[in-house]
Amino acid sequence: MGLFAFSTTPPRCTCQTEPFDICNPSIDLYDKTARQLAEELKDPELLTEDKKSRQWRVKRDDKANKPTQLRKFYDELCMWEQKARDVESFGKMLPFIKMMNAKVAYARGRELVDDKFVTWFSTCMDQIKDSSEAGLSAFRNFRTHFEAFLGFFKQARPN
Known part of the structure; x- marks a missing residue:
């Protein structure tokens, strides 16, 4: 079974949250889970509405999820x-860090990233609840998970 599921009524992409627990990382988060994520994101899928039938469908789009685009978010x-x-500086920057969700949504609107990437990214960012030590730790775990994913993604989708 895959990490992601699509629904066309209502149109949305969902993902399993257990594999992406960045607050309490499993032994697989930076290896097996990152590899599986890379394999699933190498074939970008976008939810689109057919203008004539007004029906939603999932379409493949190889122009989305280019390694250079994903690397920009990681950078x-x-x-x-x-x-x-430290926790104090993290607290001051957390609103700007959370704003990355908006940047990812904008990239999705331009079809530069797919719905699976948006869902994964927001699922991880939503776990960064506050500017506590636990929040900072979750943020660092997410950054490390993203790094591991990019390594596997480069192998799964070289260009």
Whole structure:
């Protein structure tokens, strides 16, 4: 079974949350789960509405999820991690870190990333609840998980 599921009524993509528990990372988060995520995201899928029938469908789009586009989001996470050296600075930057959800949504609107990437990204970001030590730890775990995913993604989708 895959990590993601699509529904056309209502149109949405969902993902399993258990494999992506960044607050309490499993032994597989940076290896098996990151590899499975890379395999699923190498074949981008977008929910689109057929203009004539007004029906939603899932279509493949190889122009989405290009490694360079995903790397930009990872690079931004790294930049925020460098600035958030402690809980106090993390708390000041957390609103801007959370704004990355909007940037990912914008990229989806331009069909640069697919619905699975948006769902995974927001699922992980939603687990960063506050500017506590636990929140900072979850953020760092997400950044590390993203790094592992990118390594496997480069292998799964070289160009």
